[in-house]
Amino acid sequence: MNWAEVAVLLVSFVLFLGLGVPIAFCIGLSAGLTLLVGVDVLPAVTTLAQRIATGLDSFALLAIPFFVLAGQLMNRGGIARRLINFSRSLLGMLPGGLAYVHILAAMLFGAIAGSAVAAASAVGGMLGPRMREAGYDRDFAAAVNITSATTGLLIPPSNILIVYSLAGGGVSIAALFIAGYLPGFLVGVLLMAVAGWSAIRKGYSDAIPWEGRKVLRDFADALASLFLIVIVIGGIVVGVFTATEAAAVAVAYAFILSVLIYREISWRELPQILLWSSTTTGVVMILIGTSMGMSWVMAYENIPQTLTAALISLAGGSEIGILLIINAVLLLVGTVMDMTPAVLIFTPILLPIVTELGMDPIHFGIVMVLNLCVGLCTPPVGSVLFLGTQIAETSIERVIRPLFPFFAAMLAALLLVTFIPEISLFLPRAFGLL
Amino acid sequence: MSVETVRRRVTQALEWLLVLLMGIMVLNVLWQVWTRFVLRHPSSYTEELARYLLIWLGLLGAAYGVGRRVHLSIDLVPTRLPGRHRLRLELLIELLVFLFAVSVLVVGGARLVSMTLFLGQVSAALQVKLGYVYLAIPLSGCVIAFFSTLSAWEKGKKLHATSEEERNDESAGGRRA
Numbered sequence: 001m002n003w004a005e006v007a008v009l010l011v012s013f014v015l016f017l018g019l020g021v022p023i024a025f026c027i028g029l030s031a032g033l034t035l036l037v038g039v040d041v042l043p044a045v046t047t048l049a050q051r052i053a054t055g056l057d058s059f060a061l062l063a064i065p066f067f068v069l070a071g072q073l074m075n076r077g078g079i080a081r082r083l084i085n086f087s088r089s090l091l092g093m094l095p096g097g098l099a100y101v102h103i104l105a106a107m108l109f110g111a112i113a114g115s116a117v118a119a120a121s122a123v124g125g126m127l128g129p130r131m132r133e134a135g136y137d138r139d140f141a142a143a144v145n146i147t148s149a150t151t152g153l154l155i156p157p158s159n160i161l162i163v164y165s166l167a168g169g170g171v172s173i174a175a176l177f178i179a180g181y182l183p184g185f186l187v188g189v190l191l192m193a194v195a196g197w198s199a200i201r202k203g204y205s206d207a208i209p210w211e212g213r214k215v216l217r218d219f220a221d222a223l224a225s226l227f228l229i230v231i232v233i234g235g236i237v238v239g240v241f242t243a244t245e246a247a248a249v250a251v252a253y254a255f256i257l258s259v260l261i262y263r264e265i266s267w268r269e270l271p272q273i274l275l276w277s278s279t280t281t282g283v284v285m286i287l288i289g290t291s292m293g294m295s296w297v298m299a300y301e302n303i304p305q306t307l308t309a310a311l312i313s314l315a316g317g318s319e320i321g322i323l324l325i326i327n328a329v330l331l332l333v334g335t336v337m338d339m340t341p342a343v344l345i346f347t348p349i350l351l352p353i354v355t356e357l358g359m360d361p362i363h364f365g366i367v368m369v370l371n372l373c374v375g376l377c378t379p380p381v382g383s384v385l386f387l388g389t390q391i392a393e394t395s396i397e398r399v400i401r402p403l404f405p406f407f408a409a410m411l412a413a414l415l416l417v418t419f420i421p422e423i424s425l426f427l428p429r430a431f432g433l434l
Numbered sequence: 435m436s437v438e439t440v441r442r443r444v445t446q447a448l449e450w451l452l453v454l455l456m457g458i459m460v461l462n463v464l465w466q467v468w469t470r471f472v473l474r475h476p477s478s479y480t481e482e483l484a485r486y487l488l489i490w491l492g493l494l495g496a497a498y499g500v501g502r503r504v505h506l507s508i509d510l511v512p513t514r515l516p517g518r519h520r521l522r523l524e525l526l527i528e529l530l531v532f533l534f535a536v537s538v539l540v541v542g543g544a545r546l547v548s549m550t551l552f553l554g555q556v557s558a559a560l561q562v563k564l565g566y567v568y569l570a571i572p573l574s575g576c577v578i579a580f581f582s583t584l585s586a587w588e589k590g591k592k593l594h595a596t597s598e599e600e601r602n603d604e605s606a607g608g609r610r611a
Contacts, residue, residue: 017508018508018511019511019523019526019530020507020509020511020524021507021527021530022507022527024496024505024506025531025534028538029533029534032534032537032538041537042542042545044542046542046545046549047542048538048542049539049545052539053489053543053546053568056489057485057486058485059481059484059485061488062459062463062484062488065459065491066463241467245467248460248463248464248466248467249464251460252460252464271453274453274456274457275449275453278452278453278456278495278498279452279498279502280495281491281495282452282491282492282494282495282498283496283506285491285493285495285496286492286505287506336508337508338506341506381508381510
């Protein structure tokens with residue numbers, strides 16, 4: 001490892017990032033500068049351009065624009081509302097029922113869409129006002145929305161797990177998807193425990209009577225939306241579809257449901273929806289492209305291997321110590337960096353370390369995503385935090401206090417998932433994907 | 435044609451292109467599923483076409499995103515700076531984006547295109563020259579450079595205007611004293 005090049009890489013990256021250069025360009029610029037230490041300008045820029053092109057040239061990546069598009073169609077097409085109604089008639093009879101309903105609806109929405117931002121706006125936008133009407137504190141409702149929206153990133157389909165699969169050099173997407181279920185449910189259940197405790201303590205009583213017939217009716221109404229889970233996940237797990245094909249089928253299904261059957265999206269809105277999805281895709285793709293360039297540069301400099309050796313000696317070879325250090329670093333990274341760039345930058349560095357310790361790449365992917373979920377909800381930078389406070393028309397300062405108990409729940413889930421591999425690996429093993 | 439008109443035309447052209455690319459991409463993969471399950475005769479070219487469409491969609495979408503300012507960044511420093519320093523920093527950021535677009539995407543991308551065209555590399559299924567697939571890189575770079583130049587120019591103008599204002603304020607304040 002050449003220290004001059006490592007110094008250039010680190011210093012330029014941190015500098016550009018701090019100045020506020022868009023992260024994709026930060027990565028590209030500092031990868032380029034690092035190459036310039038040892039290589040001439042023309043070969044350096046050509047190599048980077050080539051890495052960007054080959055980084056994007058992947059059939060698996062196509063699942064991302066398709067899941068984004070499907071999520072957008074579901075969000076606007078009345079699918080979210082049906083899931084909320086079903087959750088309400090199922091859990092509404094509990095004290096603090098609306099908080100449970102919110103968390104369950106976010107999990108169900110995550111199970112068909114797979115983006116935390118979409119979940120926060122779809123579920124929070126509809127349930128937030130209802131919780132306030134029922135007498136819930138505005139900031140508490142916002143905290144429920146912000147934290148529960150992240151469960152969709154673990155519960156498949158999940159775009160971030162596809163990104164991880166790519167950054168990790170082709171970890172099985174089917175196995176990652178199945179592995180996400182139990183950790184996602186664990187987070188949901190722990191969040192519900194915190195919400196229930198708060199609701200009882202504050203005396204929220206908004207319980208609606210349980211009506212078996214209404215549950216059935218709302219379930220029937222939500223069935224068509226829920227069936228998407230069977231098609232997408234069933235198709236991937238059984239091996240009928242690749243994730244990309246499943247995502248394209250999800251687009252077709254969401255299109256038929258929300259445009260042709262429910263008719264909640266008009267044909268004239270479609271170009272706007274396609275454009276929005278393309279823009280989101282562009283943002284993720286350029287990040288992936290430049291990150292591929294960066295990880296090529298890092299591999300060229302042997303940086304991951306050197307770091308592995310350093311970290312293992314630092315923790316005295318203690319596996320628990322290393323995992324705690326990695327989690328602490330990722331939590332810190334997550335407070336300032338969005339999830340996609342964090343996964344793209346840190347997977348190539350950290351994955352060799354943990355595989356050296358005998359950790360399964362599937363398990364690590366789940367730990368990493370769950371860890372970075374906390375960062376999406378924490379200041380100073382957190383996309384779901386920003387969106388959630390904006391939707392609830394409150395401020396970050398006010399929502400922080402009610403968020404703390406929920407953070408504790410997420411951290412507890414993180415520790416459990418980190419140190420009990422079976423939470424992540426049981427299902428993939430049971431389905432023979434491991 | 436004024437600069438504003440050019441910007442609007444470029445933005446509109448990009449929007450249509452992106453909508454088209456996304457639409458074709460979805461139909462293309464659905465066609466792949468259809469040929470495999472219903473016709474039982476898997477299409478040989480859909481996977482390759484989908485990958486190349488994604489390269490174009492991703493790079494042009496990223497360029498469009500520069501115009502729309504939707505790229506992720508850490509804005510802790512810029513949002514905490516007072517007006518003029520913030521403008522200066524934003525100008526610097528635009529210049530860095532411009533630098534990346536021109537050096538890596540335009541120059542590096544163009545060289546990649548000419549090299550692959552020179553070597554005559556063709557794709558396996560579609561028999562397309564790979565150089566044309568990679569053309570998306572310099573093209574995206576040109577659009578990014580265009581957008582960042584425009585907004586750097588706007589910021590420069592604003593910076594100039596505020597510095598004039600301040601000078602006027604100062605001289606006015608001086609006279610009052």
